[in-house]
Amino acid sequence: MSVPLARRQLLFRRGRSLAGVAGIAAALLLVLALNAIFAGINDRLTAYIDRSGADVIVAQRGVDTMHMTQSALPEQAAAAIASLPGVADAKPILYVPAMIEGGDERGIAYLIGDDSGGAPLPIASGRRPRAGEIVLERTLAERLAAGTGSSVRAFGQDFRVSGEVDGLASILNSVAFVRRQDLARLLGSVGVVSYIFVRAQPEIGAGELAARIEASIPGVTASTRAAFASSERRVVGDMTTDIVRAMILVGFVIGVAVAGLVAYSVTLSQIRDYAVLRALDLRVRSALALAVAQVGATVAAGFLLALALVWLLAGLLPRLTPTIVLAIRAADVALALVVAGAVALAAAAFPVVRVARVDPASVFRR
């Protein structure tokens, strides 16, 4: 066994090595956190749709989104859809973006008129709404300081808060549920519904059922839940998430640059040692392996630290800003691994070239 040079050099000036790890961790944390925030935003954008229990969502022809969209269908369409083979259940809802006011505060919400009061979404506290009552998403309730039993206003109408749901708020808006008849009265649209949430029988696929509905019911567009959510994310993404993507790209570039500079400076600070070792006839290949081992270990430690920190952040951030959640996914971690690999390569490139060019005769120069 040889003298463990890479380990000795890393442990020798612990402060400098730790600073290197911290620098790379900070750079990777930026990449990981932005990715997780982006994923969290995307998740929350369609949280209501994803958790609605519908296999197929039916809207007015040409409509396959909710955000900034209006859809109007005759109420009888729900009964017609329910009678189709393969349909287990067809639930009509009314939907309108609304400003909910409570005290001096107010917030935007998807106001959903739903006879089931938001089922199958679980009620986090209180109970589902009855006539004249409303269920608020928890972050909206907190913002409006509207606990169960208090009152809020929507479209000039007072509603008594009967309970709260959780996990549906995004950075753009929140969600609230009232009885469908209450909302229809408010909007003056009795006999009209916005969307029909359809559950399929077990023997039929969502795609097939959507096609069957469109073929059987005139004037409607039927989308699978996945397709509807994807359209929703796309339309919102066109407006907002491009900014986040740009931030991620900038974060990536900064992260790689910082990690590269850290690794370069760590290797450069040891260049005299490399010259001595080269004068002792350490081969270029071995000197490169030594430099890469140190950079690799620094990046690996930085990556693990960044991963631990982003996990910590994922636990802490929603407590401070409930509408921003970090979704850490296996795919994102794998991406971060690729990023870390790219960082390691980029970071190693400069010092490797520098080490390869070290002139052993330089040890004689003072």
Place this chain on the structure above:
Amino acid sequence: MESTLVRIRDLAKAFGEGETRVEAVRGLDLELERGEIVLVMGPSGSGKTTFLSMLGGLLRVSAGEIWIDGTDIAALGERELPPFRVRTFGFIFQDFNLVAALSARENVEVALNIAGERGRPARERARSLLESMGLAGRLGFPVEKLSGGEKQRVAIARAIANRPVLILADEPTASLDSHHGAETMRLLRELAKEEGATVVIVSHDERLREVADRVLWLEDGRFKTLQALVRDPVCGMLIDPAEAPASIEQDGAQLYFCSRGCRDEFLAP
């Protein structure tokens, strides 16, 4: 085995091109015997370090030949040179050039590792060398915590670890006080005699004349004079015959003394 270890013929090194061309070393001829200690002195910028770097195979020559133990290192390729260097040369530097992250023992061991000797044999060789240099209690010490003299002894141990035939020392006493400088000189002398290694020292330090068998003066890239020093038969001090205060002829040989006192002591019944 031939007694001459090194033969240098018409050695030259130039840096730059055209108007900026500088001839650092030119027309050097030299032969070094096995076990000989040669001190190369000269003013700053005279080409001493360039000469040492070329002799150690760390710098390519512009012209000439450097034959070491029958091999012309100026003609060796990039692939052949490193293995030749590792088994032929030992380097001792002014700034010690120890790897700060390693202990005293590891600094010696790493030179053995690079030469292909690993594991317990390398550890034992490093330990044994350092113990023989009075550093038994410093084996695991970080080199930063060693005194200048101790660092230089570690550097010398590292230089001889691979049993080189030629040791090249660049200002080995420049960073040392007189006590540690003398200790380093004694070690270099012992090395040359006990290990049979040839030692080439580049230095400004006049004290090193005491251990040198020959002193070469390098100036403007050439050896200007070649002085053979002789040893005072009484006190053992090396002296320049041309400047010896006393000398006598005995049995056809000329003897030189560092002082009249030594001559009188020699002549006393």
